[in-house]
Amino acid sequence: MAGRLLIRNTAGKDTTSRPADAEAPEDILRRRYAAGEIDEDEYLRRMSGLGQR
Numbered sequence: 001m002a003g004r005l006l007i008r009n010t011a012g013k014d015t016t017s018r019p020a021d022a023e024a025p026e027d028i029l030r031r032r033y034a035a036g037e038i039d040e041d042e043y044l045r046r047m048s049g050l051g052q053r
Contacts, residue, residue: 025050026047026050029043029046029047029050
């Protein structure tokens with residue numbers, strides 16, 4: 001049927017998931033540290049913060 005609209009209830013949706021192609025925060029930090037964008041202290045501080053979520 002043309003013109004039909006599908007509406008989903010997203011009230012209970014898990015907002016912590018991300019698309020399959022999205023980079024994990026830990027991977028982003030590893031990449032930034034390896035590239036020299038952040039120093040070791042910043043890397044460790046942010047990784048620790050991620051563990052507390």
